[in-house]
Amino acid sequence: MKIYEDDLAPSCRRVRIFMAEKGIDVSGSKVGILQGENLEQEFLSINPYGLLPVLELDDGTRICESVAICRYIEALHPNPPLMGTTALEQAFVDMYDRRSDFDGILAVAEFFRNAIEPLAGRVVPGVRGTEQIPALIERGRQRTLIFFRHMERRLADRDYLATDRFTNADITAMCAVDWAEFAGLDIPADCPSVQRWYGQINTRPSAQAWPGMKVLAARG
Ligand SMILES: N[C@@H](CCC(=O)N[C@@H](CS)C(=O)NCC(=O)O)C(=O)O
Structure with missing residues (x-):
């Protein structure tokens, strides 16, 4: 897995904190928002919405939206539970x-x-x-x-x-x-x-x- 992200982005921070709580680390690929890198064709071919974060799975599948990424991680690694149990x-x-x-x-x-x-x-x-x-x-x-x-x-x-x-x-x-x-x-x-x-x-x-x-x- 790898994650496309930017240091300035709160949505990326959400996902990184979530992963850290689970004890998970994945490699990161930086995309500079202020530099406009997320609006360039190279990144738009990864996410046409031009938004970060994007989680890329080993088979190339990409998940966008921070909460969707967190839900995916929660399903794979239920402990500690961060999405509620009941x-x-x-x-x-x-x-x-x-x-x-x-x-x-x-x-x-x-x-x-x-x-x-x-x-x-x-x-x-x-x-x-x-x-x-x-x-x-x-x-x-x-x-x-x-x-x-x-x-x-x-x-x-x-x-x-x-x-x-x-x-x-x-x-x-x-x-x-x-x-x-x-x-x-x-x-x-x-x-x-x-x-x-x-x-x-x-x-x-x-x-x-x-x-x-x-x-x-x-x-x-
Ligand atoms: N609801 C989305 C929001 C994604 C979003 O707006 N990401 C911002 C960074 S926090 C972004 O990519 N901005 C690109 C831009 O400003 O052009 C999520 O939670 O993932």
């Missing part, structure tokens, strides 16, 4: 995974992609020709704040988002928060439960295994 747990993991993706990662994306110069004309991931709309920077900030507030309510009396164990939902939410912090949208002071949760899960070895944006941030 029907109810699985529903809760999906519920909080989707909330963290749509309400978290996509909110930060709206802020970030409408703001930074290297993504001018590339607001929709994977294609050229979609222009930045400055008003959406503020909308992205508001949406991220709403995400933090929902997280705060959920985490007020619990250690993990979906179940009483660390799951894929925590991974997705962690990557949303990482990216928010990288983009300058820090966890608000009135969200102490989110700060506690984030401080705690950030100490997991898996979170260090793919420093991604933290490395880039440290580089300035």
